[in-house]
Amino acid sequence: MVKRRCLGWALLATALLPAVALSQGGGSIVGRVVDAGSQQPIPSAQVAIVGTRMGAVTDQNGYYRIPAVPAGTVTVRAARIGYGPATKTATVPANDSVSVDFALQPTTLKLEQVVVTGTAGNQTRRAQAAVVAGIDVGDLAQQAPVQSVADVLQSRVPGVSLEKSSGTSGTSQSIRIRGVSSISLSNQPLIFIDGVRATARNVTSGRAPNGQQAAGGCSGCDLGGQAQSLLNMIDPNEIERIEIVKGPAAATLYGADASAGVIQIITKRGALNSGGFRQTLNLEYNSIDANYTPPDNYGACTAALVAPTSPNPLCRGQAVGTIIHYNPLLANHVFRTGNLQSASWSGEGGGQNYGYFASAHLSREVGTLPSNWVNDKNARFNFHFQPSEKVVIDAGFGLIWTSTRLPDQGNNPYGFGGALISSPLTLGGPSNGWNGNYRDKDAIAAIDNRIDNTRAIPTAEVRYTPVSWFTNRLTLGADLTRSSSLRLVPKSSLGAYFAVDNNGSVKETRYTTSDYTLNYLGDIKTPFFHVANVESDVSFGVQVISEDLETIWADGLGLATNSAHAVSAAASRSGGQLPTVQQRSVGYLGQWQLAWRDRLFLQFGARLDKNSGFGENVHTFFLPKVGLSYVLSDEPFWGEKLPWVSTMRIRAAYGTTGRAPTPGAADQTYAPCPYVVGSSELAGLCLQNPGNPDLRPEKGTEFEGGADFGFFNDRVGAEVTYFRKTTTDLLLQRPLASSAGYDQSPFVNIGKVRNDGWEVALHAQVLDRRDVSWGVNVNLSTLHNEVLDLGDITPFGTTQRVAPGVPLEAFWGYKINQIDVANHRAVVSDTMQFLGNLLPDFEGSFGTTVGLFHNTVRLYGQLDWKTGYKVLNSTQSFRDRNNSVSLAAVDSTALSPEDRLRFFGPYVTESGTALGVSQVNDPYIQDGDFLRLREVSATVTLPTRFFARAGATSASLTVAGQNLHLWTKYPGPDPEIHANIVTTEFDQQDFLTFPPTRRWVVKLTLGF
Amino acid sequence: MPFLLRTALRRTLAVAAIVAAYGCNDFLSVSNTGTVDVGEIDPARDAETLSLSSFQDLVATYSFQAMYVAWFTGETIATETFQGPNDFARRAILDNDGDINTVFGGLSDAIVSSGQVIDVLSAAPGADTSLALARAELVSGYAFELMAEEFCVGTVRVGPALDSAAMLDSAQAHFTRAIAIGQASGTATGTAFANAALVGRARAELQAGKKTEAATDAAVVPADFVFNLTYADDPANRDRVGNQFWARTFGRGSISVSEGFRSLGRIVDSTSGDPRVLYKLPGSGLSAQDGVTPFYAQAKYTSYAAPMRLASGLEAKYIAAEANGPSAELALIDERRAANGQPAYSGPTDDASVLAELMTQKSLDFFLEGKRMGDFRRNGAAVPFVPVPGTPYFKTNGYGPIGDQTCWPLPIQETSNNPNL
Secondary structure: OHHHHHHHHHHHHHHHHHHHHHHOOOEEEEEEEEEOOOOOEOOOOEEEEOOOOOEEEOOOOOEEEEEEEOOEEEEEEEEOOOEOOEEEEEEEOOOOEEEOOEEEOEOOOOOOOEOOOOOOOOOEHHHOOOOEEEEEHHHHHHHOOOOOHHHHHOOOOOOEEEEEOOOOOOEOEEEEEOOOOOOOOOOOOEEEEOOEEEOOOEEOOOOOOOOOOOOOOOOOOOOOOOOEEOHHHOOHHHEEEEEEEOOOHHHHHHOHHHHHOEEEEEEOOOOOOOOOOEEEEEEEEEEEEOOOOOOOEEEEOOHHHHOOOOOOOOOOOOOOOOEEEEOHHHHOOOOOOEEEEEEEEEEEEEOOOEEEEEEEEEEEEEOOOOOOEEEEEEEEEEEEEOOOOOEEEEEEEEEEEEEEEEOOOOOOOOOHHHHHOOOHHHOOOOOOOOOOOOOOHHHHHHOEEEEEEEEEEEEEEEEEEEEOOEEEEEEEEEEEEEEEEEEEEOOOOOOOOOHHHHHOEEEEEEEEEEEEEEEEEEEEEEEOOOOOOEEEEEEEEEEEEEEEEEEEEEEEEOOOOOOOOOHHHOOEEEEEEEEEEEEEEEEEEEEEEEEEOOOEEEEEEEEEEEEHHHOOOOEEEEEEEEEEEEEHHHOOOHHHHOOOEEEEEEEEEEEEEEEOOOOOOOOOEEEEEEEEEOOEEEEEEEEEEOOOOOOOOEEEEEEEEEEEEEEOOOOEEEEEEEEEEEEEOOEEEOOOOHHHOOOOOOEEEOOEEEEEEEEEEEEEEEEEOOOEEEEEEEEEEEOEEEEEEOOOOOOEOOOEEEOOOOOOOEEEEEEEEEEEOOOOEEEEEEEEEEEEOOOOOEEEEEEEEEEEOOOOEEEEEEEEEEEOOEEEEHHHHHHHHHOOOOHHHHOOOOOOHHHHHHHHOOEEEOOOOEEOHHHOOHHHEEEOOEEEEEEEEEEEEOOHHHOHHHOOOEEEEEEEEEEEEEEEOOOOOOOOOOOOOOOOOOOOEEOOOOOOOEEEEEEEEEEO | OOHHHHHHHHHHHHHHHHHHHHHHHHHHOOOOOOOEEHHHOOOOOOHHHHHHHHHHHHHHHHHHHHHHHHHHOOOEEEOOOOHHHHHHHOOOOOOOOHHHHHHHHHHHHHHHHHHHHHHHHHOOOOHHHOHHHHHHHHHHHHHHHHHHHHEOOEOOOOOOOEOHHHHHHHHHHHHHHHHHHHHHHOOHHHHHHHHHHHHHHHHHHHHOOOHHHHHHHHHHOOOOOEEEEOOOOOHHHHHHHOOHHHHHHHHHOOEEEOHHHHHHOEEOOOOOOOOOOEEOOOOOOOOOOOOOOOOOOEOOOOOOOOOEEEEEHHHHHHHHHHHHOHHHHHHHHHHHHHHOOOOOOOOOOOHHHHHHHHHHHHHHHOOOOOOHHHHHHHHHHHOOOOOOOOOOOOOOOOOOOOOOOOOEOOOHHHHOOOOOO
C-alpha cells in the first residue's frame, strides 16, 4: 500500500515537474527561418528543442520565439516540409534570450518528415519500408484551384487514380489505388480523419442503397448513376496534409479492409508558441462553364409529317425524306454559366503548452444545369494541449452541413441527358423534340432531388510518455452522419412524368451512419540487448472499429398540392426500413523494428483481425508483414563514390491482407417477400441464397520495392517503386444456373487477380534564387491488371467480362477484323474476344511552379494524362442504332462506306455466320486516351497597404482555371465520364451524362 | 524498467486481454435484419407460408410470361429502345438477352419453391387432402406447362435437358395429384384447384397430342369456371405482386397493341370492332418508351391490381373443340362470334380454315393471357398475326428482319453454369 502511494505521488510529481520547471525563470530562444537560396522567410516552420516537447512555429515573416527555456546548452532543430532540417547548438542565458537563425535548403526528398499513417514505432519517413505518400494541402490550396478533397487528390500521387462521374455540381468520383483486386468487395480505399475511421460512401436521392425500385416503377430513371460523395463534404481549408498508404504497410495498422489502401486526412492543429493569434480569410468566386456542345438530333421527314396539317414545323411542306435536325438542349438554353461563391475563415494560435485551430467555411455553388446547386457549411475546432512533458492531448470536432440539389441526368433517358436521344420528328407534338411527352426542360427541372447531410466528426488522441522509452497513444473518435434524401415529382396535368408520378410523388430516405474507432498503440524503444548502435522498437496495440448503417424510407403517391409534399400528406403511402448493416472488427497488432545507426531499418509485424462478416463463425485473419529500409547515403563511404547523388535509400516491404465478405454472405437464406391473398398482401418467403459454409476471406499479398534518390543536394528527388499485388481466394458470386431457383448466386472463393506496376515521382527544384524559383513535379504510374485464374468457373460477363488472362472486367466482344467494302460487309472474329482495358495502363501528371519577383508572383500549372484504356460510348450507340437520331443513322451518305459498314454492318464472322447489328459492340468500345490541361493558376502577393485599413498583414490574389483543355481522340464529350458510378465500380460507360465542367477561379486571401 | 512499472504494465495488459477475450465475440456478433436464415425455417410448420409464397412465384412470373408471349406471337409490338423486348418481338431471341433469363428464372423459381413444399408435405400426414400440397402441385404443373410451351428445351434444378414431351409429362403428373387432392379435400378452394388443374392437364395433353385425354378432361370443367391470379398495387413490390402488363403499359410504355389485333379489336369508348380486344389511340396520355412509335395502349389490364385469368371453363371448351375436330370447332366458333356481336362464320369450311378461325377466336378471347405460345407451336400458321420470318422489322437501324424462331432458347446463365447440359 505504501509503495503504491509512493508510486502515485511520484507519478504526480513527475507529471508536474516540467510545469514547475517551466514556471521558474528561464530564457528564451528567438530567431528567423528563411530559404537558403531565395532568402525568403519560411512561415509555419517547426522549431523545436531536441529531446523536449518545447517548440514554436514561425509566423508569416519567418520569425519564432520559444519562451521559458531552462538556462543551459540546447540543440535547436528547424524543419519544414519541402526543406531539409537544420540543427544548431545554442546557450540559453537565464532571464534573457538568444538568437538562433536558420537558412533551410529546399529538398525534394522528405526523409525526415514524420508520417503518421500506416506507421508504428519510428514514424520518420526514412524508417518506413513502404511508401507513404503525402500531399501538403496547405501549400497546394495556395496555388491550385482545389474546392474538394477530390481536387486535392487528382493526379498528385502516382498510383492513386481518380475519375469524376460527371459535370454536375456535387457529384462523386471513384478512387482507386494500384488497380482493382476484388470483384465483389469494394475497391475504394479506407478513409481516416485524424486517426478515426470515416465513411466515404456515396448518397443518392430517391433510391435506397440496395437499389430499391423507384416509386414510379421506372428503373434506370431518377439520377441515373449520379451520387453525392461524403468525402467531398470535407473542406480542404481545414486540412493540413493528406497521407496515402498504398501498400502492405496499411493492413498492419488499419486492418484487413485496408487492402485497397488508406487515405488519412490530417486536419490543421494549432502549434505551441505560435506567436499570437493569426487569422486567414479566403474569398473565392468561380465561374463554371458546361464545357460541352451537345450534338444535334436528326430525322427524315415522313409523308405524314410533310403534310400541310403536320404539327412539325421543320417537316411541314418539305419533301418526303428531307433530313431535319434540332437540338433541344441548345434551343432551350438548358446550359447556363454556373458559379461558386465561398468564404473561409481560419484562426490559429498557441501558447506555451497549447495550440488551437478554428475554421469556418460557407459556400454556395450553382451548377450549369437547372435545378443543380450545392450549399456547404463547415466548422472545425482543434485543440492541442501539453499539460506536461509526458502528456499530449489533441482533440478536434468537425461539423459539416450540406444541402445539394441534383438534376435528373446521367443514365436516365428521361432526364436532361435524354435530349441526346430524342427525335426532331416529334417537334410540334407532345414530346416536342424531347424524350417523353411534355418532358421538356421545365418539367425535368421541376423534379426536386435533394440531399441534405449533417455530419459530426469528433476525434481525440492522447499520447502519454511516462518514461522516454515508452509511448502510449490512444485514439478515439466517431463519424456520425445523417443523410436525408428527397425526390419530389410534382403533379403534372399534362402527364409529363411516368405513371402515378403525374399525380405527384414523393420519396424520402433517411440514412444514418455511425462509425466508431478506438485505437491503442504502445511503443517501447530500447537498445537491442548490448549490440552497439542497434535500437529495438516494439509496437503493440489494438484497434476496434464499429460501423452501422441504417436506412428508413417512405414513399407517397398522389399529392393534393405540390407544396404539401410530406409523405403523410400523400393519398397512398408505403415505407419501411431496409436491413441494418452492421460491421465490426477487432485487430491486435504488433511490430518489431530494429534500427542500426538510424540508417538501416528492419521491420517485422503481424496483425490478428477478427471480423463480423462471417456471421456466427467469426474468422480470424493473421496478417504478417516484413520490411526493410536502408539509407545508403548515410554511410561514410557514400560521398566519395557518388558525390552528385546526395541521398539514396532502398526499401522493400512484403505484407498480407485478408478481407471478409459482406455480412451474411456465407449463410443460406430466404428473403422476406410478400404474397397476395384476396385483397391482402401478407409476408412470405422466397429462396434467396444457397450459401456457402466453406467460405473463406479473400487473401492478398503484396510486395513493394523501390528506391528514393536525391541529386544535387536533394534539389532533384526521385522515388521509384515497383509493386506486385496478388489476391487469391477471390470472393466471387459464382453464377448459379437459373434452374436452381435462387435469387442470388452464392459466394465462392475462386480466382486470382494480380496488379503490378511501376510508380515514379520526380520532384525538382530547378531554380531557387532570390528573384526566381522554378519547381517541377512529375508523377508516372503503370498498371498491369490481370485475372490469373478463375478456378472452375466459366468466364462470365458479356460486354465486360471476367476471364483469365485479361484484365478484370475487360471489354469483350466480336472484333471487327476487316471492312469488306466490295462485298458490303464487315467481317468480325468467329468468337468474342478481348477488346480493351477497363483501367488505364499508364497515367501521369506534370506540374510546375514558377516564383517571380521574390516569390511575389507564383505561376502554377498541371497537365495529366491516361492511356491504354477504353470507354463504352453508349450515347453514340443509342443515337446510331436504338434511337436513330444521329446524322449517320438518318443519312446514308454521312459516313464513308468503310465507316458505314463499321458502325452499322451487316456483320458476318470469319466463318460466314451472319450476326445481328446489336451483337457487335466493337465500334463503340473506343479509346479513352487523353491529355488534359487540368489546372493553371497565377498568384500575386498584393501590397498590404491596400488592405491595411481592414487590419490585414498580408494579401494575395489568385486567378486560376480548371479543366482548361482536353486532347483526345475519343469522339464523345469526355473520356472521364462514368454513367453508373453508383451501382458499379467497374463502370467506364458514357451514357447520357454530361462531362466535367471548366472553371475560372478568383480568390483573395487575407492574413491578419 | 522499474519493477513497479513492469508490474503495472503486466497487470494492465492481462486485464485488457481478459476483457478483450470475453467481450470480443459478443462485440462481433451483429444482426442482419434483411434476411431469414434457413435454420429459422421449419418446413413442416411453415408449409402453408411456403406454399402461398410458391404460388406467388407463379403469379409473379405468369404476367411476365404472358407479356413476352405477346411480343413473340404478335399480340403486341415492342415500343422501347432496349434490345431484349425487341428481340422477342422479332422472333430472334439471343441466349444472352437478360429478358430470357427473367422468363426462365421465374419459371424455375416456381418449380423449385413448389418442389420444396411437395417434398415436405407429400410425406407428411394428411397429404391426401392438404390444400397447401394441392396448391404446390398446381404451381408445379403450370410452371412445367409454360416451360414446355415456350422453351425449345427445358431443365429443372440444374438437371439434364428436358424435351417438350418430358416437361409435358411432368406437368400432367403434377396436375393429376392436384386434381386428386383438390377433389378429396371437399372444399371450395380444393375444387377450384382441381378444376384449374383439370384445365391445365387438358392443355398439356392437347400440347402432347393426346387429344382423347384432353377432350375428356376438358369436358369435366364447369362452363362458368374461372380461376384468376390476383395482383396488388404495391409500389415497393411491383415485380413481385404487380400486373406487369399494366406496369409496362403505364409505367414504361413498352407494349403497344399490334396492327393485326387492332384491325379486329375495338377502340375504347367506341362501338365498332370486337370488344374482346380493347385499346386506346395515341395521345391518350400514355406514350411509347422509345419516344417515337405511335402508342396503342392495351385496355384489358388497367391497374397494377388487375387480375389475370389462369384457367377457365371457356379455355376448356376451346381445348375440347380442337381435340374433337372441325365440327366441334365450328360450333364453338359460332358460339363465340355470337357472344361478341359478330355474325356467324361464313368462311371456308376445310379443316385448315376452320382451325384458323378457331385460333382467331381463341386469340381474341384470350388476348394477352399467355396462351398463344402453345397454340403457335401446335398449329403454326393457323395462329393469326404472328410475325412472318424474313419480313422487315418496324425498326430499321440496329435490327435485322423478323427471325424464324418457334421457341425460346435457354439463357446463357443456364447453359454456362449447368454442368448437366
